[in-house]
Each structure stands twice: as structure tokens, then as C-alpha cells.
Amino acid sequence: MPDELELKLTSTFTFDIESNISLIREILGHSVDLVQRDFIFHQEKQIRGVLFYTDGLIDKEEINKALKTLINCSDEILSSCIGDRMGDELTKNIKTYLLNNVSVNQSNKVQDAIDGILSGDTAIIIDRTEQVIILSSRGADARSIEEPQTEQVVRGPRDGFTENIRTNTALVRRRIRDPQFRVESMKIGKKSKTDVNIAYLKGTVKEGLVEEVKKRLARIEIDAVIDSGYIEELIEDAPFSPFTTVQSTERPDKVASYIFEGRVAIFVDNSPFVLTAPAYFWQFLQASDDYYSRYMSGTFFRLMRYIAFIISLTLPSLYVLLISFHQEMIPTPLALTIASGREVIPFPVLLEALIMEISFELMREAGLRMPKPVGQAVSIVGSLVIGQAAVQAGVVSPFMVIIVALTGIASFAIPNYGASFSIRLIRFPLLIASGTLGLLGFASMFTIIAIHALSLRSFGESYLAPATPFKPSDQKDFLIRMPWWRMDTNAQLAEGEQYRLGEHQVPSPPPKGVDKEGDKGQKPPEKKKSDNENNPPSSKQSLVKIRRKKRKWGKKDET
Amino acid sequence: MRVQISNGMFMAIIINMVYAKAIGITQGSLAREVGNDMWISTIFSTLQGIMMIVFVTYVIKRTPKMDIFEQSELLLGKIFSKIIALFFFIFFLFAFGGVSATFVYHLKDFFLPDAPLVLFIIAAFIMGVYGIFFGLEVIGRMALIGVFSIIALNVLIILGSLSEFRVEELEPIFESGFLSTLWASRHNDTDWLMATMMAAIILPHVGKQESWGKSGIVGIGLGGLFVVLWPILQTGVLTSEVTAQYFVACMQMARSAHIGLFLHRYELIMVAFFAISALIQIMMTFLCASIAVQRLFGLKDYRPVIVPVALILCGGGYCLVFDHQIAMDFLEKTWIYVALSIGFGVPLLLWLIGFLLKKKFKNTNMEASS
Numbered sequence: 001m002p003d004e005l006e007l008k009l010t011s012t013f014t015f016d017i018e019s020n021i022s023l024i025r026e027i028l029g030h031s032v033d034l035v036q037r038d039f040i041f042h043q044e045k046q047i048r049g050v051l052f053y054t055d056g057l058i059d060k061e062e063i064n065k066a067l068k069t070l071i072n073c074s075d076e077i078l079s080s081c082i083g084d085r086m087g088d089e090l091t092k093n094i095k096t097y098l099l100n101n102v103s104v105n106q107s108n109k110v111q112d113a114i115d116g117i118l119s120g121d122t123a124i125i126i127d128r129t130e131q132v133i134i135l136s137s138r139g140a141d142a143r144s145i146e147e148p149q150t151e152q153v154v155r156g157p158r159d160g161f162t163e164n165i166r167t168n169t170a171l172v173r174r175r176i177r178d179p180q181f182r183v184e185s186m187k188i189g190k191k192s193k194t195d196v197n198i199a200y201l202k203g204t205v206k207e208g209l210v211e212e213v214k215k216r217l218a219r220i221e222i223d224a225v226i227d228s229g230y231i232e233e234l235i236e237d238a239p240f241s242p243f244t245t246v247q248s249t250e251r252p253d254k255v256a257s258y259i260f261e262g263r264v265a266i267f268v269d270n271s272p273f274v275l276t277a278p279a280y281f282w283q284f285l286q287a288s289d290d291y292y293s294r295y296m297s298g299t300f301f302r303l304m305r306y307i308a309f310i311i312s313l314t315l316p317s318l319y320v321l322l323i324s325f326h327q328e329m330i331p332t333p334l335a336l337t338i339a340s341g342r343e344v345i346p347f348p349v350l351l352e353a354l355i356m357e358i359s360f361e362l363m364r365e366a367g368l369r370m371p372k373p374v375g376q377a378v379s380i381v382g383s384l385v386i387g388q389a390a391v392q393a394g395v396v397s398p399f400m401v402i403i404v405a406l407t408g409i410a411s412f413a414i415p416n417y418g419a420s421f422s423i424r425l426i427r428f429p430l431l432i433a434s435g436t437l438g439l440l441g442f443a444s445m446f447t448i449i450a451i452h453a454l455s456l457r458s459f460g461e462s463y464l465a466p467a468t469p470f471k472p473s474d475q476k477d478f479l480i481r482m483p484w485w486r487m488d489t490n491a492q493l494a495e496g497e498q499y500r501l502g503e504h505q506v507p508s509p510p511p512k513g514v515d516k517e518g519d520k521g522q523k524p525p526e527k528k529k530s531d532n533e534n535n536p537p538s539s540k541q542s543l544v545k546i547r548r549k550k551r552k553w554g555k556k557d558e559t
Numbered sequence: 560m561r562v563q564i565s566n567g568m569f570m571a572i573i574i575n576m577v578y579a580k581a582i583g584i585t586q587g588s589l590a591r592e593v594g595n596d597m598w599i600s601t602i603f604s605t606l607q608g609i610m611m612i613v614f615v616t617y618v619i620k621r622t623p624k625m626d627i628f629e630q631s632e633l634l635l636g637k638i639f640s641k642i643i644a645l646f647f648f649i650f651f652l653f654a655f656g657g658v659s660a661t662f663v664y665h666l667k668d669f670f671l672p673d674a675p676l677v678l679f680i681i682a683a684f685i686m687g688v689y690g691i692f693f694g695l696e697v698i699g700r701m702a703l704i705g706v707f708s709i710i711a712l713n714v715l716i717i718l719g720s721l722s723e724f725r726v727e728e729l730e731p732i733f734e735s736g737f738l739s740t741l742w743a744s745r746h747n748d749t750d751w752l753m754a755t756m757m758a759a760i761i762l763p764h765v766g767k768q769e770s771w772g773k774s775g776i777v778g779i780g781l782g783g784l785f786v787v788l789w790p791i792l793q794t795g796v797l798t799s800e801v802t803a804q805y806f807v808a809c810m811q812m813a814r815s816a817h818i819g820l821f822l823h824r825y826e827l828i829m830v831a832f833f834a835i836s837a838l839i840q841i842m843m844t845f846l847c848a849s850i851a852v853q854r855l856f857g858l859k860d861y862r863p864v865i866v867p868v869a870l871i872l873c874g875g876g877y878c879l880v881f882d883h884q885i886a887m888d889f890l891e892k893t894w895i896y897v898a899l900s901i902g903f904g905v906p907l908l909l910w911l912i913g914f915l916l917k918k919k920f921k922n923t924n925m926e927a928s929s
Contacts, residue, residue, distance in 0.1 A: 322827075326670060329827045337926040437678065439670045439827060443834040444682045448689055454700045455693040470567060 012108045017048055017127035024052055024123070027114055034117070039067060040125055044076040048127040052113070057120035059139025062101060065120070066135055068097055103136035115193060142167065148250035148272075150417050156292040160250045165195050165269035168252070170269035172199060172265065172274075175256035180204070188231070189326060192224035196231065197268040198257060203496045206262045206278075212262045212459055213277060228268035228275050235266075235277075238456050242425045244418040245280040245458040254288055255469075262494030278459035278493070282467065283476060284419030285309055290481045299483040306479065308413035311406060312423050313478040316353050317434035317442055319403045321351045325438030337399075350435025356404040357431070359386070363425070364408070425432055461493065561764055565879055566774040568642055568699030569758075569765045572780030573612075574785065575705040575839035576757055577750040580661045581782075582789040583809035585746050589790065589890050590803035595728070595742040597799060598790035604744035605783030608751030611903070612775035615755045618910050619762045620771065621920050627759040627909065633919055634912050640854065643905060646852035648672040648754065650901040651844050652875055654753050658681060658840045659876030660886045661807075665830060665837065676881065683841050684873045689844040691849065695764055698842050698843045705839050708832035709785050715829050716792060719816025724795040745895055746785075751779060752902030753840075757847050759906065788792040806883055843867050 013020050021036070028034050033055040041049040049070065049557075053063060074094075076253040091106045107113065113123040113132045120138035145167065148160030161168045169183050180202040187193045196217060200210050216235040227229060229246060233545055237245045249255060250272050255265045258276045266275040285305045290298035321332055323338065330338065345352060363382035369373040390396045407427070414420040426449055433441030456463035466474035471492050485505040489498055564572075574629045581601075589597035609707075622630045632640035663679040690698055733740060762771055771788040793802045793812050813826040846861070850869045879886050914919065 274733075302894055329822050329824050330824065348799050437674070438670075438680055439830065440666050440674065440679060443838075444686055444830060447686050447835070447838050450704065451686075451693060451697060451701060455697045462700070464700065467701040469565060470703055541712075 009111045009114060011110050013110060013113075013125070013130045013132055015128055015130050017050065017125055019528065020125050020132075021050055022274060023110060024113065024117075024125075027110070028117070037063075037067070039071050041070055050125045051122055052117050052125070053122040054117055054120065057118075057140045058122065058137045062135070062139065063122055063139040066099055066101055066124070066137070069100065070094075070124070075097060088129070088131045090129050091133055094126075094133060099133070099135065099483070101135055101137075104542070105134045105136075106131045107134060108132065118193070119195075122404050140446055145171070147482075151249060151251050151288070151415060153287065153289045153292070156288045157251075157253050161252060161272040161274055163265050163270045164271055166199060168267050168272075168274060169197055169199060171252035172256050174199065175252065176259060180282070181259070184210075184214075186214075188220050188222065189222070189225040192226070194225040196225070197267040199255075199265040199267065201259050201262070204260065204262050204490075204494050205264060205496060206493050209262075209264055209278070209459060213266065217266070225268060226270065228266070228271040228273045230321050231266060231268055233274055237458055241452065241456060242422045243281065243453060243456060243463065244284075245277075245279055245456060245463060247276045247283065247416065248273040248418060249416075251288060255289070260494070261491040276458075279459040279463075280461065280465055281419075281453065282464050284416040286477075287415040293525065295481050302481055303479070305413055305415070305490060308410040309423065311410035312414065312420075313427055313430065314446075315410070316357060316403055316427065317430045319399075320349050320353050320431060321434040321438050321442050324435060334360060336353045341399050342396040345397050346394070348435075349400075350432070352400050353404070353431060353435065356396055356400050357407075357428070360404050365534040374465070380413070386492065562695050563766050564696055564699040564761075564764055565766050566770050567695075568702060569761070569771075570774050570778035571702035571706045571783065572699060572761070572839065572843060573703045573754045573775065573781040574709065574730055575836045576754045577779075578705075578709055578785060578842055579665075579833060579837040579840050580657050581747060581750040581786045583665065583807045584657065584661055584890060585750055586790050586793055587802060587805055588806040589743055590793070590799045590808065592629050592746070593740050593890075594803070595625070595730070595734050595794055596740040597743070597802070598729070598787055598794060599732065600740050600743040601747050601787045601790050602783070603741050604747030604751060605787065607744060607748055607777060607914045608754065608783065609776050611751060611755045611906075612758060612779050615759050615906050615908070616762065617912065618771045618776050618906050619759060620768070621913055622907075623768050624763060626761075626763050626850075627905075630913070631909060632910070633923060634916055637808075637857075638886060640858075643909070644851045644854035646901050646905050647760070648848055648855060650756055650897065650905075651851065651898045652850035652872060655841075655844045655848070655876050656870040656879045656886070657749070657890050658844050658896055659873070660880050660890065662837045662841060663876075664807045664883075664886075665810055665833065665846070668807060669814070669826065670830070677877065680873050680877045680880075683838075683876070684869050686838055687841040687845040690838070690867050691846040691865055692862065695846065698839060698846065701835070701842075702839050705835040706876040708835045712829050712832040713785055713788055715825065715832075716813065716816055717788070719818050719825070720792050720796045720812065723815075724792065726795060728795045729791070730799055744889070745899060749895055749898035749902070752898050753844075754779065754782070755779045755906070756902055757793060757843055760847050760850055806887060823879045844873065848872060878883075 005027065005496070007022060011023070013023070014080060017222070025036075035053050035055050037051040039049050039051070041047045051063065051067065056492075061438070085522070088106065088108075093107060094174075097102045105112075105116075108130045113125075113134060116134040117123050120140055122135040122137045124133040124135060126133075142164045143162050145159045145162055147158045151160075159171060161171065173181065173183075178201060181199070182202050183197050183199045186196050189197050197208065198217070213235070220231070220234050222230065222234070232244075232246045232248060234472065235246065239296070247258075252274075255274050255276060259265055261278050263278060266277070268275070271307055286302060290302050292298075293301070323342070342349070347355070363379060366382070367379040369375075370378055387405075388399050391398050391401060407476075411420050411424055414423065430442065430445050430449070433445035437444070453464055454462075454468065462469055465471055466478050473489055474492050476487050476489075477491075485501065485507070488501040490496075490500050579857055586597060586601075589600050589887065592714040593600055610920060619625075619627065619630070625633065628640050628644050631643040658679065662683055663676065665677055667674060667676065690701070698766045735743075757801070758775060759766045765771055767774075789809055789812065790802075793808055797808070797815065801811070809829075810826065813829045814824070816825070816829075817823045818825070845865065845868065849865050852868050854857075856864070858864065879889055
């Protein structure tokens with residue numbers, strides 16, 4: 001049966017409209033949403049025509065317009081090109097002179113027509129011609145552009161990707177009005193035939209990266225792609241790692257900035273998550289706000305996130321190892337407080353921590369899956385009521401509740417859900433190792449995780465860069481976010497232009513003594529010519545001059 | 560194609576290769592021999608280490624595309640190369656004694672006294688094998704983190720002990736005499752020789768050939784700077800008499816450090832930083848021993864021998880650290896004889912043979928350039 005279908009799909013249309021209609025019907029069956037609309041084309045010659053489209057995927061206005069033209073204006077087509085058997089002259093004429101829709105194609109391949117119909121296009125079949133006109137009429141109902149649910153910002157754009165691939169590429173295109181911006185298309189999924197777009201900035205993208213992305217996408221053999229998550233798992237560098245080596249985001253501004261940094265974006269139809277590659281571990285700890293707020297607050301909140309990362313990863317493990325093995329390291333008053341809280345607890349601290357961590361994950365998962373109002377109730381009942389009751393019942397110590405709550409809050413401070421999950425996942429082996437072997441277990445497991453992370457690559461780039469390998473020029477946007485007027489060079493990954501800022505971008509107040517009425521902006525102080533002429537520049541001044549000479553706007557340093 | 564590491568990574572590996580043992584166990588040995596002058600002895604040995612790295616770099620640079628085994632094969636054939644490989648294996652087998660003593664005693668004696676010894680050896684085995692499986696590049700990146708940890712550790716020890724530092728404890732200088740102080744530097748020389756022997760193997764993997772010498776000098780110089788801080792503080796805070804009482808002197812130093820009244824004990828944090836350096840020592844010892852065995856048996860890759868080599872090294876390490884007295888005797892006598900004779904002898908021998916057979920280098924380099 002599949003072979004028969006394959007045979008039909010690879011065949012071509014004939015000059016007989018009846019056999020063409022039956023061929024489409026045989027392939028697509030008699031689904032209720034498959035609409036067949038008959039009409040008479042060219043009233044003088046009385047030629048039969050038929051439209052095929054899928055209801056719900058189309059824009060009816062487009063079809064109405066096309067149908068009206070085909071029925072009422074078809075006489076304008078020269079009668080000379082209408083005969084018993086017509087070549088592609090008629091369809092060409094219709095395409096060129098009759099239909100005023102934006103996109104019209106013609107083909108004699110059955111596969112093209114079927115793909116078109118199933119994607120929301122309309123196939124126009126006219127008797128006595130083997131060419132089929134494929135009219136672009138896509139217009140399925142889609143969710144409007146909304147604020148991203150998983151990556152919210154305080155300051156910054158509020159638009160997020162939708163399920164429509166063209167809307168998504170347009171959202172990025174609005175931010176990159178560079179003629180070098182390219183969007184290439186391919187289809188993945190034998191049955192789903194999902195549209196996948198690869199976007200990059202030619203001349204800026206890392207050499208060979210686009211080819212590598214295309215190669216990885218091209219080797220995918222799968223029946224259906226429902227979401228970009230499928231693609232992510234099929235193209236990533238480390239499939240057995242808890243770390244994610246491809247970033248997914250709902251934010252068009254993030255994708256645009258990554259493209260400016262020389263990366264590639266992968267759009268998948270029906271998915272509001274766009275993938276970007278390569279990915280570095282540290283970028284998962286960076287939020288869009290960092291760049292939109294002033295650099296001081298951006299840096300402060302970024303540092304907070306690094307602290308959150310350390311807390312989320314190590315706090316329960318450190319607590320367990322200190323309580324179980326190295327009590328002497330805890331300051332005495334604190335040790336006494338903890339001991340008094342643990343006095344009635346029947347479980348060893350490792351078990352207590354595991355119970356609490358698993359309970360927390362359960363509450364989080366339940367809160368996420370349940371309807372919003374119920375989810376909130378579950379969270380409140382879970383965290384407040386059960387937590388309080390568990391402490392009073394002597395099942396867990398108050399300190400452990402604090403530790404687990406702090407860890408949970410810290411994990412939510414990590415802006416990327418995937419990265420947050422990775423950290424939550426590796427916390428468990430670290431916790432078990434610390435609880436069983438103390439400092440030795442913690443150090444061993446931490447080292448193994450570190451070695452694993454150090455060995456990872458994302459599309460040829462070291463996952464832990466720019467920390468290790470150390471890239472000095474990228475430090476401006478790593479632990480801290482330098483002011484925009486200091487981030488004058490492009491990311492090391494980006495090819496082409498080295499400088500992204502012009503010279504003298506540091507803002508300053510107007511100099512004293514400038515006539516305020518006539519002053520339309522900041523004027524540079526007038527140079528004292530005599531000074532430069534009479535006094536030779538100092539060695540430091542000369543150095544500055546040499547540096548500036550070397551640096552040409554938008555060009556790479558020759559050195 | 561060879562795996563390439565940057566010059567920065569090379570320097571970081573050198574620093575990590577010596578740091579863990581040099582600040583702890585070696586300083587105890589120095590204090591027992593020259594008392595107050597242990598910091599001067601450390602400076603002497605650093606200078607000797609610099610001279611040795613310059614010499615090894617010179618030897619390797621004669622055939623920059625070849626490591627020491629390939630060069631020895633070029634000079635006197637395969638059998639000679641295998642003998643050199645055997646010497647290297649013996650060197651790193653003995654070196655692992657000191658490395659395992661550093662790792663085990665730091666953790667066992669001060670944090671987990673009741674844990675069975677074998678547990679530490681198994682942990683070292685697993686982490687070492689896992690690390691070198693990914694190769695030199697990953698260890699190089701890890702070493703960069705290690706350098707940051709070393710800096711953090713040094714800052715913490717300064718913060719915790721500077722208030723009790725008494726400069727008069729350092730006096731009189733050269734109390735044990737100049738020659739005795741110089742002679743005592745052999746203890747620390749063994750640490751630097753681990754770095755220079757390692758360099759003889761990994762130098763061809765280092766990126767910029769023209770800065771090999773500079774990187775080596777800076778690596779050992781910085782390493783020496785990080786290390787020498789400890790004997791100065793140990794003398795000024797603990798006194799050399801107290802330092803001499805301990806096998807792992809740096810831990811006693813770390814234990815006595817405190818910041819205010821609330822942070823009265825934070826050696827756990829310091830040891831967490833220290834562990835990275837100790838683990839890089841373990842990994843590099845495994846790696847160098849594995850490469851030596853690979854050359855000994857003429858294998859294409861070192862990975863098939865990682866596990867057997869690591870088992871042999873760990874077996875030896877276990878036997879050694881079983882008893883503190885045996886370990887101390889080994890590190891202060893046997894290891895010094897082995898380290899000095901192989902560490903100085905092998906590069907010197909190769910230089911001499913190369914000097915006599917200069918033509919072979921010329922021909923090989925001409926072939927390579929053409």
C-alpha cells in the first residue's frame with residue numbers, strides 16, 4: 001500500500017481532468033476538510049476547472065479573489081492558446097495575466113500539488129492541461145504575538161514567537177534590516193513535512209557553521225517533527241549529557257542578537273521556540289534585561305544569577321556534607337541551632353534532603369501541569385501547609401526546609417528553563433556523593449561534572465568558553481556586563497567587522513562655556529592648536545594615536 | 560593531527576602540576592631540614608626549575624614536531640626510545656607516590672579519618688582515568704580553572720593568617736647555612752622535575768612554538784610565586800619548628816587560619832580549591848605514564864593502556880600511603896634519588912647524544928620543512 005501511494009505521489013498529472021481529480025481523491029481520500037470546488041473556466045470555450053484546498057488552513061479571501069478572476073475574467077485569455085491539449089502556455093498566461101495573487105506557481109508533479117494542498121495552498125486544475133496552478137492561500141488561524149511565557153523581562157520588548165514560522169522570521173527580520181540577512185528553507189519529517197528555516201547573517205556568521213547546521217538537519221530521518229525540541233535533540237553535540245548544547249528561546253530580540261554575534265537560528269514551523277547554535281553554558285545565565293537595563297544593574301543581576309547558579313547546584317550538597325561528616329567546620333552557634341532543629345528527626349540528613357528535594361520537584365511539576373488556579377492552590381498547600389506540618393511532625397528539620405526552598409528559588413532565577421533543569425538534574429548525583437562520601441564525594445563528583453562540561457562542544461565551539469578556553473575579548477560580556485560604550489568589539493565568534501561601535505562613544509556633558517542657546521547638542525571642546533604644535537606629544541599620547549590609526553571603523557585590525 | 564593546547568593552558572598545567580605537593584608535603588620536609596630557611600630553599604629550587612625548563616625546551620625544540628620519545632628514536636633507534644619510555648614510566652610511577660600521598664593525606668587525615676584508605680585511591684583512579692580519557696585539551700582547560708582556584712586559595716590563606724604573621728620568625732636568614740639551604744632545595748626540585756618531565760612529553764602539543772621557553776619560564780615563575788607564599792606564611796605564623804612536626808604542613812596552616820570570630824574554620828573551602836590542583840596532578844601523572852607505556856609498546860594511542868597504567872600507579876600509591884612512616888621515608892629519600900637521576904639525567908643524556916649526532920636533526924628538519 002505505501003508503495004502504491006509512493007507511486008502515485010511521484011507521478012505527474014495528465015491532460016484529463018477527471019483522472020487528475022480521481023488521483024487527488026485517491027491520495028487524499030474523502031476527508032471532510034478537503035474541499036473540491038468546481039467551476040467553468042473561459043465561458044466561450046467552456047473548459048472545466050476545479051480547485052482543491054484544505055479548509056481551515058486557507059485564507060478564504062484569497063481563494064474568493066482567485067475564483068472570481070478565473071470565472072469572470074478568463075475570457076481575457078487569448079482563445080488561441082486554448083486547444084484540445086494545452087501545454088504550459090495556458091497556465092503561464094493565467095499566472096502572468098489573470099491571477100493577481102502574490103504567489104502563484106505551476107507544476108505537473110502530483111507531489112507538489114498534494115504538498116501545497118496540505119500546507120494551505122490551493123491547487124487549481126484545469127481540463128486539457130497537465131499543469132496545475134498552485135496558489136498561495138495560506139491563512140490558518142494563529143495565535144497572536146504575545147509576551148513570552150518562559151522568558152519575561154522587566155525592561156525590553158514584549159513580543160514573543162508564535163507557532164507561525166513566517167511570523168517568527170518576520171519578527172527577527174524587523175530587527176535585522178541588513179541585506180546580508182539570509183533565511184533558507186528546508187522540510188523535515190516524512191509525514192509532517194515541517195518547514196524548517198535557517199537564518200544567519202552572511203559575512204558575520206562563523207565560517208562553515210551554516211554548512212554544518214544544514215548537514216546535521218539534512219541527515220535527520222523522522223516521520224514527523226511536532227516541535228523544535230525534536231530538532232534540538234537530533235542535532236545536538238552531546239546527546240547523553242545533562243547539559244543542553246543548543247539554546248531555545250521564545251524571544252525574537254535574543255535570536256536577533258545571537259545572529260549579530262555570528263550564530264545560526266533554526267526556526268521550526270508550529271513551534272514558538274527558536275533554536276540557536278552554537279551555545280555556550282554561560283549564555284544560559286544571561287537575560288535580555290542585562291542589555292536593556294543600565295550596565296550597573298545589568299551586571300548586578302547577572303552576578304545574582306551566578307550566585308543563584310552556585311546555590312542551586314551546591315547548597316544542598318554542602319549542607320548535607322557539613323552536617324553528616326564535617327560538623328567541626330560549622331561555626332559553633334550555628335551548629336547548635338541546626339542540632340536543636342534536627343534533634344527529633346528520625347532520618348539521616350541525606351535521606352531528609354532527598355525526600356525534601358523530591359517533594360519540591362513533585363510540587364513544582366504538579367503546579368505546572370494543573371490548571372492555573374488549581375496549580376496555585378497546590379503550590380500554596382504544598383509549600384506552606386505540608387512544609388509547616390512536616391516540620392511540626394518532626395519529619396524534616398526547619399533548616400532543611402530553608403535549604404531546599406532557597407535552592408528552589410535559586411534554580412528559578414536561572415533564565416533558561418532547559419539550563420535550570422540541567423542544574424537541577426546534576427544536583428542529585430552531587431547530593432548523593434556528598435551524603436555518602438563527604439568532602440571526597442563532593443570533590444569527586446564535582447570534578448567529574450566539570451571534566452564532562454569541559455569536554456563538551458557546541459557546533460565546534462567549547463561549551464565553557466569564554467571562561468575556559470579563556471577568551472580575553474569576550475570577558476566584557478561574561479561575568480559582568482560592561483557599558484555599551486566599552487563593548488566596542490564584536491564577539492570573537494563573529495566573522496567580518498571587528499568593531500561594532502564608533503570611536504568616542506562615551507557620553508559626557510557639554511563643556512563649560514558653550515553658548516546654551518545656540519547649542520544643539522554636545523560640542524567637542526575646541527582644540528588648542530598651539531599646544532599640539534608647540535609641544536610634541538607625550539609617549540602615552542603617541543601610543544593612543546598609533547592605536548587609533550590602526551583601528552579603522554568596521555574593519556578588522558590588520559595585526 | 561596532534562591535539563593542540565594554548566600556551567596559557569601549558570603554563571596552567573605546569574602551575575597545577577607542582578602546587579598541591581609543593582605547598583604541603585614538600586614544605587614539611589624542607590622545614591625538617593633547614594628550618595626557617597625553607598622559603599629560601601623554595602626560591603632556589605624555583606630558579607633551578609626555571610633553568611631546567613629552559614634546558615628541556617631547548618632539547619625538544621631541536622625537533623619541535625617530536626616529543627622526547629620520538630626524538631630519542633630518531634637519534635638512536637627504537638630500542639633507545641623504549642628505554643627512555645621506560646625511564647619516564649618509572650619516573651611517573653614513583654611520582655604518583657608523592658601525588659597520592661598529597662591527595663590522600665590531605666583528605667583522610669584532616670576530614671575523613673575513619674574512611675577506608677582504598678576509597679581515596681578508588682576516587683583518584685576514577686577521576687584520573689575519566690579526565691585523561693578526554694585528553695590533554697580538557698585537562699588544559701581544567702588547569703585554567705585550577706589556577707583560579709590556586710589564586711583563591713592563596714588569597715584566603717593570606718586573609719586568614721596575615722594578622723598573626725610575625726616577620727621576625729623569618730630571621731635569621733640562612734640560619735642553616737647557604738649550602739645546606741641550597742642542598743635542601745632538592746626536595747622541591749623533585750616537584751619541578753615533574754613539571755619539566757611532563758613538558759618533555761607535551762611540549763609538541765603546545766600552540767606557539769616560538770614562545771615555548773617563555774611560557775615554561777612564566778609557568779614555573781608563577782608557580783614558584785604561588786608556592787613560596789606558603790613557606791613564608793608557615794614560618795611567619797606557625798614557625799618552622801611547628802611546620803616540621805607535620806607531614807601535611809599546609810593543612811595545619813589552613814586549619815589555623817580564621818577570618819574574625821564567626822569564620823573560625825574554613826579549611827574545607829580551601830581544600831575544595833586545592834582539590835582541583837591535586838586532581839590535575841593525578842590526571843597528568845596518569846597521562847604521562849600512559850603515554851610512556853604507549854611508546855614502550857609501540858601503540859598508536861594511549862587510551863587502551865589508561866586503565867592498566869592507572870591500576871599499577873594506584874596499586875603502588877596504595878601500598879605507599881598505607882603507612883605514614885613509609886610514605887615519609889619514600890618521599891624524602893627514594894623519590895629524591897629517582898627524581899633527580901631521571902629528571903636531570905634523561906634530558907642531559909638526550910642533549911649530549913643530540914649534540915654528537917647533530918646531522919640527524921638537520922636532515923629531519925630539512926625534510927619536514929620541504
